[in-house]
Amino acid sequence: MATRVLVTGAGGFIGHHLVRYLVAKGYWVRGVDIKYPEFESSLAHDFQLLDLRRFDNCLIATSGVDEVYHLAADMGGIGYITGNHASIAHNDILINTHMLEASRINGVQRFLFSSSACVYPDYRQDDPDVTPLREEDAYPAAPEEGYGWEKLFTEKLCQYYAEDYGMETRVVRFHNVYGPLGTYEGGKEKAPAALCRKIALAEDGDEIEIWGDGEQTRSFMYVDDCVEGIYRLMRSDYRHPLNLGTDRLVTINELVDIIADIAGKRIVKRHELTKPQGVRGRNSDNTRLRQVLGWEPQISLEEGLAVTYQWIARQVAPTRHGQRRLVAV
Ligand code: NAD
Ligand code: GDD
Structure with missing residues (x-):
């Protein structure tokens, strides 16, 4: 059984x-x-x-x-x-x-x-x-x-x-x-999904809001x-x-640039210092993960974000009536 x-x-x-x-x-x-x-x-x-x-x-x-x-x-x-x-x-x-x-x-x-x-x-x-x-x-x-x-x-x-x-x-x-089928709007979304949404809703050359100065760092899985x-x-x-987690550290500004490349759009960053930023830097030490599991995450940020961006872009695409959602912050 x-x-x-x-x-x-x-x-x-x-x-x-x-x-x-x-x-x-x-x-x-x-x-x-x-x-x-x-x-x-x-x-x-x-x-x-x-x-x-x-x-x-x-x-x-x-x-x-x-x-x-x-x-x-x-x-x-x-x-x-x-x-x-x-x-x-x-x-x-x-x-x-x-x-x-x-x-x-x-x-x-x-x-x-x-x-x-x-x-x-x-x-x-x-x-x-x-x-x-x-x-x-x-x-x-x-x-x-x-x-x-x-x-x-x-x-x-x-x-x-x-x-x-x-x-x-x-x-x-x-x-x-991060990945497809995750929350991308409404207030619970994390940076990768939020930034994919903002870039998907932006036109080439548009400005989007980034929380903090964008120099804070994270690793993403x-x-x-x-x-x-x-x-x-x-x-x-x-x-x-x-x-x-992965142990590839990127700044939030770099994360925006990777997503903008995937989207094929030029994006202007407007940094908003009053928004929540959490810790200044965070990365995973995977030494023990490798020892214990003999394995660690394999999928690159570029690969994973490409799938995630395409999925979020489809979710926020204009409706049949030609309406667009607002670029929420
Ligand atoms: P998620 O919010 O998509 O999923 C959590 C689920 O728990 C939701 O569907 C929610 O409805 C459900 N839930 C909340 N209250 C409940 C209740 N009272 N009874 C039954 N269900 C309830 O989040 P996720 O990203 O899928 O996260 C899953 C787990 O991983 C969580 O424990 C989270 O803290 C942890 N985690 C996630 C991340 C991340 O980056 N996604 C990072 C660190 C830890
Ligand atoms: N959410 C969000 N939305 N964050 C943004 C945005 C935006 O539009 N623009 C820039 N950021 C910045 C945040 O200011 C923060 O410095 C960084 O991106 C990462 O934000 P989040 O992805 O929201 O959260 P986190 O990494 O600080 O914490 C998350 O990860 C933890 C595990 O590593 C949270 O989801 C925690 O709940 C989780 O446990």
Whole structure:
């Protein structure tokens, strides 16, 4: 009989891609979310709409499954996570504590938690030419307010459930993930999707708004690599937090230039210093990732952004009535 797995957050960006990947691998998959996927139907064998802040719903979600890929979270790009500390921390702590306990009660064998590079301390990320972050750099702790603290605390909970109850827990720290079928408007979108949208809506030679001076740096990972890494970590015997990202550092200005090249448009950057910017620089040290998984993300930024840009450009294309959406900021 096929192994039965639960993917929480299956209506969201990474969760939806993960469901497709696991179904193709022959798993029986239950997806759970508070919403259905926005852009195409889920391939999950069973999809349930459940609010995982409620413990009784977590018990329903985890019943009869062998493994849990826990991706459900109240989250978004830097604008969203800096503007909603209390609600994000409240919602996600409820979801995470209830999901772990329900998984224990229902005898789940493996539990993977999707953590974030936002657990790393601000004091190691104050320079665009940042030293890549190693897993042990998370301490002494000074993570991102709200979202980073709840991720770091849930990492500890996973450790405690492994130590006290023998649960096989896995913790993955994603670095900025992008790709098609992700949020590109509405306030939760991250930089790659936001910039693809702005450039898709711009004419050749137009000006678009960039948050900050554009010299802040990040590394970006394409969603197919993310899903592959999640699966490899779940199958491994590694119980400690592990980075999952690329280690190619780019400035946001460079990111804009790459997307503009893909679009074939000349773009003028208007830097807006009052907008949320987060840390000044962030990169992944993949030394341990390579040691543990014998693998690291493979898809280049140019390749991944080409697919992502084309998808977002189709989403924002003029309607049949010739209307265009506004270039939102
Ligand atoms: P997403 O917002 O697209 O997906 C998260 C899903 O969780 C959403 O569909 C949302 O509806 C669902 N959810 C929220 N509250 C819920 C609730 N109460 N009950 C049930 N479902 C609920 O985000 P994503 O990019 O797919 O992220 C997936 C996971 O990866 C999250 O845990 C996120 O914190 C983590 N992560 C993502 C990134 C990234 O760059 N995308 C980076 C670091 C960490
Ligand atoms: N969102 C967004 N939209 N960011 C922009 C824009 C824009 O139009 N223009 C420039 N930026 C800049 C931001 O100011 C920030 O400095 C940088 O691009 C990256 O922004 P995000 O992609 O929104 O977030 P982040 O990298 O700071 O944090 C994200 O990644 C973490 C994991 O690495 C968030 O999604 C976190 O939730 C996530 O955990």
